[in-house]
Amino acid sequence: MSDVIAFFLDPANWQGTSGIPNRLLEHLVISGAGILAATLIALPIGLYVGHTGRGAGIAINLANIGRAIPSYAMMVIPLPFTLLLAPVIGYPPDFGLKFLPIFLAMTFLAIPPLLVSTYAGLRSVDRELIEAGRGMGLRERQILARIEIPLASSIIVGGFRTATLQVIATATIGAILAGGGLGRFIFDGLSQGQSGYPSIYAGAILVSGLAIVVDLILSVVQQRLTPRALRKPRVSRPPRGARSTDGSPVPEGSTAR
Amino acid sequence: MRTPRVLAFATTLVVLLGACSSGGGSSPSAASSTGASRAPASAEASAPASQAAKAPIRIGSDDFYESKLMAEIYGQVLEANGYTVERKLGLGTREQRIPIMNAGQVDLVPEYVGSGLGFYDTTKISGDGAKNAAALQTALTAKQQTVLGISPGQDSNAFVVRKDTADTLHLTKMSDLAAVQTQLTWGLPSNCDANPLCSGALKLYGITYPPAKRSALGAGGVPMATALQGKAIDLAELCSTQPAIVQFGFVQLTDDKATQPAENIAPIVRDDYLAKVDKASFQALLDAASAKMTTEELTKLGVEIAVNNKDVVEVAKTWLAAQGLVK
Numbered sequence: 001m002s003d004v005i006a007f008f009l010d011p012a013n014w015q016g017t018s019g020i021p022n023r024l025l026e027h028l029v030i031s032g033a034g035i036l037a038a039t040l041i042a043l044p045i046g047l048y049v050g051h052t053g054r055g056a057g058i059a060i061n062l063a064n065i066g067r068a069i070p071s072y073a074m075m076v077i078p079l080p081f082t083l084l085l086a087p088v089i090g091y092p093p094d095f096g097l098k099f100l101p102i103f104l105a106m107t108f109l110a111i112p113p114l115l116v117s118t119y120a121g122l123r124s125v126d127r128e129l130i131e132a133g134r135g136m137g138l139r140e141r142q143i144l145a146r147i148e149i150p151l152a153s154s155i156i157v158g159g160f161r162t163a164t165l166q167v168i169a170t171a172t173i174g175a176i177l178a179g180g181g182l183g184r185f186i187f188d189g190l191s192q193g194q195s196g197y198p199s200i201y202a203g204a205i206l207v208s209g210l211a212i213v214v215d216l217i218l219s220v221v222q223q224r225l226t227p228r229a230l231r232k233p234r235v236s237r238p239p240r241g242a243r244s245t246d247g248s249p250v251p252e253g254s255t256a257r
Numbered sequence: 258m259r260t261p262r263v264l265a266f267a268t269t270l271v272v273l274l275g276a277c278s279s280g281g282g283s284s285p286s287a288a289s290s291t292g293a294s295r296a297p298a299s300a301e302a303s304a305p306a307s308q309a310a311k312a313p314i315r316i317g318s319d320d321f322y323e324s325k326l327m328a329e330i331y332g333q334v335l336e337a338n339g340y341t342v343e344r345k346l347g348l349g350t351r352e353q354r355i356p357i358m359n360a361g362q363v364d365l366v367p368e369y370v371g372s373g374l375g376f377y378d379t380t381k382i383s384g385d386g387a388k389n390a391a392a393l394q395t396a397l398t399a400k401q402q403t404v405l406g407i408s409p410g411q412d413s414n415a416f417v418v419r420k421d422t423a424d425t426l427h428l429t430k431m432s433d434l435a436a437v438q439t440q441l442t443w444g445l446p447s448n449c450d451a452n453p454l455c456s457g458a459l460k461l462y463g464i465t466y467p468p469a470k471r472s473a474l475g476a477g478g479v480p481m482a483t484a485l486q487g488k489a490i491d492l493a494e495l496c497s498t499q500p501a502i503v504q505f506g507f508v509q510l511t512d513d514k515a516t517q518p519a520e521n522i523a524p525i526v527r528d529d530y531l532a533k534v535d536k537a538s539f540q541a542l543l544d545a546a547s548a549k550m551t552t553e554e555l556t557k558l559g560v561e562i563a564v565n566n567k568d569v570v571e572v573a574k575t576w577l578a579a580q581g582l583v584k
Contacts (some may be wrong), residue, residue, distance in 0.1 A: 021545045027455035035578075064551070076479060076480060076483075079480060079483050079484075079487070080483050080486070080487060082487075083483065083484065083486070083487020083488065083489055084487060084489065086488070086489075087488075093489035094442075094472070094489055096487065096489060097472065097484050097487070097490075098472070098489075166388075175447075175473070176474075176475065176480060177443075177480050177484075178472035178473050178474050178484070184447075184473075187447060187473075188447040188448075188473070191446060191448030192448050192451050206394070
């Protein structure tokens with residue numbers, strides 16, 4: 001344990017390409033890029049499928065195949081192609097080795113929880129509310145934007161949290177393809193036998209620490225995005241803005257606003 | 258034509274675990290305690306009456322295709338000559354297999370003389386296969402096991418480049434690298450810094466370590482070979498019998514200063530088994546098979562198994578027939 005503390009206290013581990021700040025940045029970049037791409041793919045599909053109820057079976061099952069393929073395979077399988085395409089498209093081969101395959105694997109990893117939560121969030125919205133919206137003359141797009149998305153936002157962000165946690169944890173294995181990120185501390189440590197343990201532990205601590213911090217931030221976002229009426233009543237203190245007349249917490253699932 | 262092969266290669270996901278030398282990774286202490294105490298029970302009962310001279314043999318192997326292939330080749334040679342063979346292939350890694358052998362549960366296994374010696378004594382490993390085999394025999398005598406004749410072929414650490422790099426920069430041997438070292442992106446395992454077989458060897462060849470452009474990839478792994486083929490790196494550390502070398506026409510640079518352990522293959526046999534047979538004729542059969550196994554042959558057979566998905570038994574059979582070892 002003291003070796004691990006010594007690892008963190010060593011100034012050499014805080015500088016340059018292989019220092020903690022740079023590895024942290026690399027980890028955030030590859031994870032962020034994967035989650036962003038997955039969101040751009042999964043959110044529109046999830047919203048469409050959730051709103052219309054059409055193609056749900058196909059979309060969910062396809063996404064779940066992504067869950068079944070190990071992330072290591074998802075990295076190594078596209079590798080020959082990302083390298084082959086380098087001269088064709090004109091990016092450096094290094095990018096095809098250290099970024100693209102890892103990015104693709106992270107995207108595929110993040111799609112299933114995002115897609116499934118978006119679909120489930122939309123389907124959880126009370127049908128009567130949607131009918132009421134239609135009755136008031138709202139168009140489909142307005143129903144989606146004004147009723148379904150706000151009410152589903154908490155569940156959607158929940159899926160986003162799951163996806164983010166998985167990606168931050170799994171981006172670690174990008175080190176197999178010479179990628180950067182916090183996984184380098186773990187893989188480089190693993191290949192050094194006994195003397196590599198401090199580096200392995202430090203890497204594991206950094207990855208889990210990053211995951212916890214990011215998850216805490218997202219949990220605040222999730223809390224904020226939840227419509228007040230749907231927030232879980234706190235035991236100690238009623239939600240400050242609850243507008244029920246007698247001052248008691250608004251029951252969960254109530255439609256009063 | 259090219260893409261399906263690339264895909265097949267990628268999806269095969271062959272990782273030659275333990276096949277070529279890792280250097281200093283093994284634990285010499287684990288071996289010594291087990292097994293040696295088991296006395297050769299049959300020693301007195303083995304006055305070799307000529308009918309009993311073909312005692313049934315149990316052949317084991319490690320859990321990767323090349324070890325299984327060698328075990329299968331030895332097994333089929335013996336079967337063709339009247340021995341009854343029981344196969345116990347895929348026993349695990351060297352660390353798992355050695356205790357099984359020491360406990361007398363198998364009679365014969367194929368072994369790489371460099372890494373096999375490294376399990377007992379890393380300090381005696383050299384680039385000379387015969388010396389490694391002799392030193393391994395010294396270590397195994399106490400375990401009452403015998404190293405038979407070694408193959409000329411070996412599965413050792415190999416530094417390889419693409420054909421186009423070799424042609425443009427006129428590379429044929431490791432010594433040629435120093436002059437062009439800055440023009441290359443080096444694919445090296447991440448433990449290279451601490452590994453005398455890697456950074457130490459490169460420094461011997463006049464290479465400034467660490468090289469400026471470097472990618473950390475597992476030695477002998479699929480990503481390393483794919484990255485070389487895809488030009489993300491220009492030099493890779495692979496295993497000398499890795500199918501990718503034949504598949505993609507990589508050029509293996511000669512280790513002209515013999516920095517890497519020689520990894521010729523030889524059968525190791527328990528002495529209590531050898532006491533039950535006519536040792537000279539038994540050894541002659543296996544040595545004849547080993548003698549025909551060159552690095553090129555071993556690589557070709559590896560392609561058959563790992564890339565073309567042929568059955569190990571069939572590959573061994575075809576090869577033995579082609580070499581005239583089994584009629």
